[in-house]
Amino acid sequence: MNPAAGPTLLGVDVYWVATVLSGVAAFAVMIAIYAATSVKDPMAKRVKALNDRREQLKAGITASTKRRAKLVQRNDTADKMRSLLVSMQVLQDSQLKQAQLKLMQAGIRSKDWAVAVIFGRLVLPIVFGGTMLFLVYGTEMFATYSPLKRYGIVAVSFILSYKAPDIFLKNKIQKRSDAIRKGLPDALDLLVICAEAGLTVDAAFHRVSKELGRAYPELGDEFSLTAIELGFLTERRQAFENLATRVDLDAVKGVVTTMIQTEKYGTPLASALRVLSAEFRNERMMRAEEKAARLPAIMTVPLILFILPTLFVVILGPAACSISDAFKSGV
Known part of the structure; x- marks a missing residue:
């Protein structure tokens, strides 16, 4: 004998929805507790970066050659990526300087990340674009799609994976500039x-x-x-x-x-x-007045999608229930 079904709302089990929402709430509470207990001092990283810059300037003026070599920190991973890019003849000085400029504007001081950005432009399309290419044409996952849709999925995956480092840097530059x-x-x-x-x-x-x-x-x-x-x-x-x-x-x-x-x-x-x-x-x-002037136009979509339907339900709901009861009693 099947157990009695719980109450439903619009065809959805209320108990199941409540269980899912409780799980989401518990997960959000755990994330909030972790974020509150793992807060780091934002000034420590800043002070360290400034001290490193001060030592580099001192080394460039007064320090000996041996001390300068100690202050120049080498990154083995960056050196390997640089060697690979140089061997493939895809590392250009103009691209490297442009990547270093964007990193500085984004607040990233290490120049090794410039090589990582160029390396990401080379590797990400191969990894993500190649994976999507295999899933589209090598498996039956997108067999029901038209040829144009499948080509569009592969092309978009290649373009987005190639532009991902630039999009990330542009976002950081915009936030920092604001x-x-x-x-x-x-x-x-x-x-x-x-x-x-x-x-x-x-x-x-x-x-x-x-x-x-x-x-x-x-x-x-x-x-x-x-x-x-x-x-x-x-x-x-x-x-x-x-x-x-x-x-x-x-x-x-x-x-x-x-x-x-x-x-x-x-x-x-x-x-x-x-x-x-x-x-x-x-x-x-x-700029603040411009944002305030755009607010009525921006609020139009939420007003139509969320506020007006609620008002219609509240205002017309009792009348609809009364009309339905009247029809039922008349029948």
Whole structure:
């Protein structure tokens, strides 16, 4: 004898849905507990990277040849990938420099990852695209699909696997640029205060990075690195140009141009930075107003899909039940 079936809603067993939702909730709680107990200090990695950069600059100026060799960290995996790419004649200097530039803009300091990006462009299409090619044409998994659909699946898998490293880097660059843009007006205000207080440019950058390191870690990282390079590089202009290279923002390039002109012509730094800070704040306000103006159009789709059907059920549901009961009693 079969056990009595549980209550159903729209043909779905309510007990089964409740069991699945309980399992999902328990899994989410476990993930939340793991995330809360495994939080790492975000400043530790930043400080280590800055110290490494400081040691590299020191090694380039004062250290002996033997100490420089010790400070240059070799990665065996990166060397193997580089050797393979060179043997296949697919490693070009222009591609390597472009990958290193994107990595710097994404906040990844290690140059070995540039070789990994180029190696990923070569290997990922072979692995994922080849696997999809075998599944489509070597098995019966997609036998019911038309030839055009099967070709499209294989082509999309090859294209996405080839573009995956670039998409990943572009996403990281965009997020990092947005975070730096958000904290740039506050950083310029602090730079104005430091300049009016009589601090030098490198001391002002170091102070601002220290104050904004918790609120805007990306911006604090870039300012700390700029302060280190200002203290060690022979040309201060090069330190500002490196900042403009590492950050993919027109606003930062404007700040760098102002700093270079100030260093070259001796113009007042505080007044120029105050004007730039006001412009950036106005730009941020205009961007917020633009998002607020787009909100009604964006809310149209959720309103039609989720809110209006609920209102119809709440408003017309009792009337429909009354009409149904009336028909039943009349019959």
